[in-house]
Amino acid sequence: MLKLPVTEIFSSIQGEGPYVGVRQIFLRLPNCNLKCPYCDTATALPEQLRIESTPGSGIFNKIRNPMLIDELIELLQAYDFSVHHSLSITGGEPLLWDNELRAFLPFLKEKGIKIYLETNGTLPEQLLRVLPWIDIISMDIKLPFNGQTFWDAHEAFLRISLQKEVFVKIVVHEETDQQELRNARDLIAGVDPLIQTILQPVTTTRGINTPKPSQLIEWQRFFLSKLKNTRVIPQTHVFMGQL
Template identity: 70%
Template sequence: MLNLPVTEIFSSIQGEGPYVGVRQIFLRLPKCNLTCPYCDTETKIPEQFRVEKVPGTRIFATMENPVPLDKLLELLQTYDFSIHHSLSVTGGEPLLWADELQVLLPFLKEKGLTIYLETNGTLPDQLLQILPMVDLISMDIKLPFDGKTYWDVHEIFLRYSTQKEVFVKLVVNQDTTLKELRHARDLIARVDPSILTILQPVTPSRSIQAPKPKQLLEWQSLLLEKLINVRVIPQTHVFIGQL
């Protein structure tokens, strides 16, 4: 039986994208293949992970990492699936654990759970491994940072993702450029202009500023020149005090 390192398991309210507000079980997995400057998640593999004892109470127990998949399945099944819209498999970058998810997810699908994958959209081969078990894909398109771009791999990933329900998220800040947004827009339009695209203003930190209101209006107009459905949705869990 395979083992999987976990960061945390809890019940909460989805704070991003078109499913904002739905109740989900969150399975957060460690490690990431990127180092985004605005990352707000601890990505190292912890020696222990935390699991909410009774969903929604914020009372956590700690357990040793990695956890055998049968034990993880047992833990997840202590949650009442009927009040949860879906299981958010998030990270870090959860596709770094595609081998383990390939084994785990079919058992959860069998129990009737909808699988919602949150991914940075850069590991298309790993996506193919688990695609049959995934229902919804929240895919980031990473605008260039630290001199690196991911356009080609994002396009391949997005093409694969269209086999399922997919939406694209672009995290934007005050320094985002029209050139970057045109590039992202054209990439999405080449795959399918009807793909829902979310402009997500970055939650500001000391080094990164949120976009100005005028910028958001200009950028949405720019994207709507070639895309059919473009929405501006900020991270909402931050201001309603959710994890």
């Protein structure tokens, strides 16, 4: 019987991107194939998964990991999806669990649950394997760090994502390089200039500072010159005190 380790499950308000403000169930899966310098998420594989007992309470029940897929389906179906926009599958990098996702997403889709995937956009083959059950893709474009670049994987990923609703999110900070922004802008425009693009100012962490107001204004202008649907949206859940 297939099992899946889960980091946490909770009901909250989406804090990022164009769906900011909608109510979602969040299913956070562990592990990641990247190590972004500004990462604010615990990606380690936990012995126990946390489930918030009452939304907004910050009080969690803990149950054993990994979980049987059947148990996970049962647990998710217990939520009232009439008040939730969708199920957000997030991480870590959830596409590292593509086999397990293929085992339970069809059951949720049958129940009419909308699936919203939050991904770092670097695993195009894994995306293809789960694509039939995904409704909305929130794809990051990661600017280079630690000598690593992701342009080819991102382009392949974005082209596949066009089969569904997709938007792109780029985290920017005070030291973001203009040439890297140009590469990201041109990559997106080369796939489809109508793709919605979100510049997300980093929430200051570990010496990585949020951009100056003048930088954001200029970078948005720079993106708008090729991508007409560019918005600047910060992490709103942080100042709302939401998970």
